[in-house]
Amino acid sequence: MKTICLHSLLTLLILINQAFISESTLPSNTNFIKSSCKATRYPSLCIHCLSIYANKIQTNELQLAQAALTVSLAKARATTMFVSKLSKARGMKPRTSQAVKDCMDTMADSMDQISRSIREMRRVGGSAQNFMWHMSNVETWVSAALTDESTCLDGFSGKFEFGNVKVVVRRRIVYVAQITSNALALVNRFAARHH
DSSP states (O other), rough: HHHHHHHHHHHHHHHHHHHOOOOOOOOOOHHHHHHHHSSOOOHHHHHHEEHHGGHHTTTTTHHHHHHHHHHHHHHHHHHHHHHHHTTTTOOOOHHHHHHHHHHHHHHHHHHHHHHHHHHHHHHOOOOOOHHHHHHHHHHHHHHHHHHHHHHHHHOSSSSOTTTTTHHHHHHOOOOOHHHHHHHHHHHHHHHHHOO
């Protein structure tokens, strides 16, 4: 019974995961976003995630960086909720359960770092020294968020058998880490071009 319960939950979470990854169709005025996303490691994902903000972004690099951080936070939050629900599933082996709980903690830290970055981006402006101070904080915190996301997967390493839990968590975390990596690239690009 416990195995069936865990299997059913994992199947449901996989379906939710697929819906999470496929999003709405893209607006047509995305040339600036497409051009900017070339600076990221995952340009197709960058374009896909940011095109829905094309009307707000226009050709504004600050708006682009802020939108990238906002998307990263939203995906990190959704992933944290996903992992939190998974942590309550019955029938997991103790080592798997602990890895899921540790992942939930590191994802909560990641969300906090991205939230701080978004708040800090709102303070950008003023003197060059002031600008660089704020941007340095943002870059540090987004980098820390990316490290937290990678750390989540560390708990699932080694020879221990984690089964489908590792597969669904890994898929979700890798996706969010790619989005955060793209956000960091766009933040770095904005900082370099406006220094």
